[in-house]
Amino acid sequence: MDVSGGLGLAAIARYADAWKELHARISHRFARAEARDLAGRYLAGLLERVERKNGWQLAEAIGEPGPRGVQRLLGAATWDTDGVRDDLRDYVVAHLGDEATGVLIVDETGFLKKGRRSCGVARQYAGTAGATANCQVGVFLAYAAQDGAAFIDRALYLPQEWTGDRERRTEAGVPEATRFATKIELAQQMLARAFDADVPARWVVADAFYGRSHELRRWLEARERPYALMIPKTNAVWYQGRRERAEQLGERLCPAPALGPWACLELSEECATGMRRWLLVRCDAEDPDEHAYFLAFGPEETTEAELIRVCTTRWQIEDGFAQAKGEVGLDQYEVRKWEAWHRHATLCLLAHAYLVVIQQAAQREERAEKGAPILA
Numbered sequence: 001m002d003v004s005g006g007l008g009l010a011a012i013a014r015y016a017d018a019w020k021e022l023h024a025r026i027s028h029r030f031a032r033a034e035a036r037d038l039a040g041r042y043l044a045g046l047l048e049r050v051e052r053k054n055g056w057q058l059a060e061a062i063g064e065p066g067p068r069g070v071q072r073l074l075g076a077a078t079w080d081t082d083g084v085r086d087d088l089r090d091y092v093v094a095h096l097g098d099e100a101t102g103v104l105i106v107d108e109t110g111f112l113k114k115g116r117r118s119c120g121v122a123r124q125y126a127g128t129a130g131a132t133a134n135c136q137v138g139v140f141l142a143y144a145a146q147d148g149a150a151f152i153d154r155a156l157y158l159p160q161e162w163t164g165d166r167e168r169r170t171e172a173g174v175p176e177a178t179r180f181a182t183k184i185e186l187a188q189q190m191l192a193r194a195f196d197a198d199v200p201a202r203w204v205v206a207d208a209f210y211g212r213s214h215e216l217r218r219w220l221e222a223r224e225r226p227y228a229l230m231i232p233k234t235n236a237v238w239y240q241g242r243r244e245r246a247e248q249l250g251e252r253l254c255p256a257p258a259l260g261p262w263a264c265l266e267l268s269e270e271c272a273t274g275m276r277r278w279l280l281v282r283c284d285a286e287d288p289d290e291h292a293y294f295l296a297f298g299p300e301e302t303t304e305a306e307l308i309r310v311c312t313t314r315w316q317i318e319d320g321f322a323q324a325k326g327e328v329g330l331d332q333y334e335v336r337k338w339e340a341w342h343r344h345a346t347l348c349l350l351a352h353a354y355l356v357v358i359q360q361a362a363q364r365e366e367r368a369e370k371g372a373p374i375l376a
Contacts, residue, residue: 015358019044022354026087031078038062038073039347046328046351053329074340081343086197088350089143089152093199095357098145102201103310104194105142105149105317106187106210108157110135111331118336119172122159128331138345139183141190142317143199147360149316150353151324152199153190154345156338157183173337184213195223203298205314208232211295224272226298228280228310233293237279238269246279246293254283254291261285262311264304276300280311324352 023040030036041062046053048061055067064070110126112135119136126135141153162168163180181189187210194201204227210216211229220227233247253263267277277297284290294311296302324330328351333344 015361018354018358018361022091022350025091026084026350029080029083029087035073035077035079038069038077039079042070042073043347043351043354046348047355050329053332054334058329071335071340074335074343075337079343081339081346084350085153085342085346088346088353089194089197089199091350091357092143092150092152092353093197095353095360096143096145096147096150097200098147099200099202101146101309102199103144103203103205103313104191104199104201105144105314106139106191106204106206107142107317107321108137108139108183108209109321109325109331110137117171119174119338119341120156120158120162122161124159136341137183138341139186139190140317140321141187141194142320143194143201144313144316145200148356149313149320150356151320151349153193154342154349155186155190156341156345157181157186173339175338178338184210184216188216188219191220191225195225202226203228203310203313205229205310207314208293217295217297221272221297224275226296226302228294228296228298228307228314230314231293231295233291235293235295237267237277237295239265239267239279241268246281246295247291249279250281250283250291250293251288253281254285254288262304262308264307271297274300276302278307280307282311320352323355324348327355328352 026039027036030039045058045062050057050061055070059067059070110128110133112126112129112133113121114134115121121134121136123132123134124137126133126137129135137157139155139157140151142149142151158174158178158180160180162174187206191204204220204225206229208230211231212235217227217229231246233245233250235246236243237246239249249265261283263281263283265279267279269277271277275297277295280294280296282292296307328348330345330348333341335341335344
C-alpha cells in the first residue's frame, strides 16, 4: 500500500494535512503533552519501513534512546484508550462513510505466542496457523464502503481458563470487572457500539463461525439489522416449506453454468413484515466442498445483485488483516498486559486507517491526472 512515490509535492502536502488532522483528532485523549507527542511519533513509526515494529526497532525509528518510552506509552501513561478507539471509528466514517454501500464486517485473527504470560494466551484455534496453537485471539470489526475498508473496533478474547485464575489475571492487568465473554458476545458488543454511534452501514457480514450462531442472528433481527452471514454447509434452512441442508440445495444449484458463480434462493421461513431471507451459494465448479454458503436477512425489495455485493464484501477484512500486519505491525508487539494490547492494537488500526485514506486520495489524484471523473 505504498502511495508515497510519484504523486507530486501538492499531494504529499495534502497527506501531511491528513496526518495533522489524524493527530489532532486524538490529542485530547492524552493527559500530558509528552504522551501526546510520543503517541504521534509512535503512529509515525508504525508507518515507517521498519523490519520489526517491536520495542527496540520502533524506538530507534522514532528517535527514542531505548524502548522504555514506548513501553510506558502502551502500559503506564495516562490516556483514554477507548476514547481513541472511538476517534478511530469516527475518522473512518468521516473519510469512508457511505450509507448506500456501507457494511460492517466481523472476524477474528490469531497472534502466535510463546509462553503463557501474555494476556489471553492459550492453546486455541488460530486461523493464522490453520490449527490449534499457543496464541492470543483478537476479534475485530471493520467498515467497508465504496471508497475502501478499514477497522473500527477490536477486542482481545480472554479464554475461560483465564477467568478464574486471579493471580494470572492480576499479573496481566485484566480489569477486575472483566468477565468471560464468548467471541460472539464480543462481536455483539462491538456491533452495538457501532449501531449506537450511527455508523452508516446497512448490512452486517461475518464468516461461518459467527453465522452459525442462532443467538447472533436473533440479536441482529431484533434490532432490524440486515445481515449476510456465512453458514456451515450442514446448516438447515427452510426452502419451499421444507427443511434442507444448505449443501443439498447447493448441489442442485451449482452444476448449472447459466447461473454463474453465485446462486440465490428466497427462503420460506417467516420474517417480520417487509423482510425476507435468502440462501446464497458461491459455487466452486471444480470442488463442491469449496462452495461458500451465506444466510441473508434483509428488506424484501433487496436485489440479488445487492446480496451478492454484500456477501463478497466479507473477504475485505482478510485483506485488512494482511495489510495491518504487514504494513503497520499489528502482530509485531512485545506487550503482555491487557491495556497495552488494546493500546497497541488501537494505534495500529489508526495507522492502517490513515494508509487507506491517503490511498484513496492518491487514486483520486491519479484519476484527475488522467482526466477521468473524480468519484466522491
